[in-house]
Amino acid sequence: MTRKVTIRDLAEAAGVSVTTVSQILNGKGERFSLDTRRRVHQLQEELGYVPDFNARNLIMKSAQTIGVLVPNLGNPFFSMFIRGVQEASREQHFIPLIFGANHDEKLESYYVEELIKRAVDGLIIASASITAEAIDNILKKNGIPYLLIDQNGGPSLDRIRIDDERGGQLAAEHLLSLGHRKIAVVMPEHPTDNLVIRLAGFKERLAESGVMLPDSAVVISPMTKLGGYQATAGVMTQKPTAVFAINDETALGLMRGLHEQGLNVPTDISVMGYDDIDLDEYVVPKLSSIRQPVVTMGQQATTLLINRIQDQRQAAQLVDLPVELRQRESTGPVK
Amino acid sequence: MTRKVTIRDLAEAAGVSVTTVSQILNGKGERFSLDTRRRVHQLQEELGYVPDFNARNLIMKSAQTIGVLVPNLGNPFFSMFIRGVQEASREQHFIPLIFGANHDEKLESYYVEELIKRAVDGLIIASASITAEAIDNILKKNGIPYLLIDQNGGPSLDRIRIDDERGGQLAAEHLLSLGHRKIAVVMPEHPTDNLVIRLAGFKERLAESGVMLPDSAVVISPMTKLGGYQATAGVMTQKPTAVFAINDETALGLMRGLHEQGLNVPTDISVMGYDDIDLDEYVVPKLSSIRQPVVTMGQQATTLLINRIQDQRQAAQLVDLPVELRQRESTGPVK
DNA sequence: TTTTTTCTTGTAAGCCTTTTCGAAACATGA
DNA sequence: TCATGTTTCGAAAAGGCTTACAAGAAAAAA
Structure with a gap:
């Protein structure tokens, strides 16, 4: 494999400065001539330039990433939840980091710490073992927005409430x-x-x-x-x-x-x-x-969290979701 | 929230240079006096210093991350597989990025691209829709090691083979x-x-x-x-x-x-x-x-991949895993 | 005392990107 | 000719970290 193509290479090839390239590639290039813009885009294709993720994040201070902690991936309820999370994440160009904690408190703490280290922008926690206070403590200290599922009374600002x-x-x-x-x-x-x-x-x-x-x-x-x-x-x-x-x-x-x-x-x-x-x-x-409505729950939780990430100071958000009876065969009249 | 503590702050507080701090915190500090080492560690605690993930990766060129693509998280088979992946990842201090593609080819491509952008160190693909050749093409071009599951005859170097x-x-x-x-x-x-x-x-x-x-x-x-x-x-x-x-x-x-x-x-x-x-x-x-042995499959796949990441030039690895009959009640003698 | 060796620490370059602040180049109007 | 405006672009700083290399101080050897 050849060395990675950097923005500098691309700039050189196009005979412009790195600024120009950066601006154009980030959709802020209206001020440049159409000719330049075309040239840059074309050369990007040709050289196969992909901005370095880490360098970019270092500046941007965000990796467009959220962490998701569920108790148990094997439970279809949570895999449906995850599905909703993934759908909403995709729409907003975020990536969810998903972990199953298997009802293990140690594991949960480990993942929360790891996610903080990795500078996720926010967290969705649908896990029971850690107390809500412990979570609030560590996350608030780190300034990381989060959302608690299955904790209707929790301390988190935003809430998605199932009746x-x-x-x-x-x-x-x-x-x-x-x-x-x-x-x-x-x-x-x-x-x-x-x-x-x-x-x-x-x-x-x-x-x-x-x-x-x-x-x-x-x-x-x-x-x-x-x-x-x-x-x-x-x-x-x-x-x-x-x-x-x-x-x-x-x-x-x-x-x-x-x-x-x-x-x-x-x-x-x-x-x-x-x-x-x-x-x-x-x-x-x-x-x-x-x-x-578990898929919706996943979607809404994700949307709420990302809203919060994008504007930390907005008012608390609240979503109410309904439940309904699904009568099937396992219940019948008493004899 | 106060501004983030950087290595510089910590160095200043300890009255040493950033080099010293960096080396000590990365376990390469044998050359420093015990006194200095203790001081640095202590102050890290006190100030709550956590190395900036992106800055570090920028230098290290690795985020200790692997991507995992499965067709369907709702299938317990794959959630067990994921469980194995998570266990092995944890041991090696890697983080898996997990995605369910819902048997959708578009989605698979999207995630593979996204994972490449995000500079994952390797990929485990247990998904059927994309052809093995397409995967090989794009990943080899990017120099990203990968492992295919459910594709015993695939082109990937390392293999985990179920009989x-x-x-x-x-x-x-x-x-x-x-x-x-x-x-x-x-x-x-x-x-x-x-x-x-x-x-x-x-x-x-x-x-x-x-x-x-x-x-x-x-x-x-x-x-x-x-x-x-x-x-x-x-x-x-x-x-x-x-x-x-x-x-x-x-x-x-x-x-x-x-x-x-x-x-x-x-x-x-x-x-x-x-x-x-x-x-x-x-x-x-x-x-x-x-x-x-699906949990084992997940573990082995992860281990193999991480080995490969850590030494791209090692010989091809092969793991053979057995299957066995589990007779239960749904099969009986013919009438 | 001088030279060499051993400990201990620091300087500064480099990773790759985004963005601020201007500055050329050129045209326009007075 | 000069001031002004418009269009197009670039130099350089910043972001936080790792590490090759240099160097000062103290101890040992000569």
């Missing part, structure tokens, strides 16, 4: 309408804000109909397929007619567990998920769920 | 051993090299037992859940006793389709997948599959 309370209510209404009165819930040990709110909405709506959800009916288990599977025993001791799994992954694991125990969904027990991942349509029985 | 032929054979053997003789296959329209080899192994082993697989028994459909679902009709017209879906995603879609047609898996028809994604253990019935 989790309504989501919980919808789930409750649906189960109530099918006649369920004895209901269990599967939740993780350290729920993020949105999950707490989700559960609150659920309980609240239940209570309105005179159905109490005792603490004992809330089975604690990790938010993964395995976690759902492992929660099976805990759920069964409650002998509920319906279970509300806090997300679809968990629901999928739980359904497998119930199946192994010889229970039929939904005739013996109804299962309600949350997130509306694409898999819901394929499993047997199809999983009833609450839909979150 | 897809054996994988196909294993699938065939398994179905044969259960007594199946009438078998269908679901494949995508433009299969990558590894898929072609996989099918060849499958056919070959079948042929050895005197079972022919006519072209008409190969149903063409995209490698997604939806693709598998849509292939159902095509499969059923063959009236096979077993189906080999070219990957698990496809198999999942197909199983849903078969279920809707009132067929029971495996008593009416056996379904065999490929990839051994985690979901296989959760669906009902559990999906029989061929396991590829």
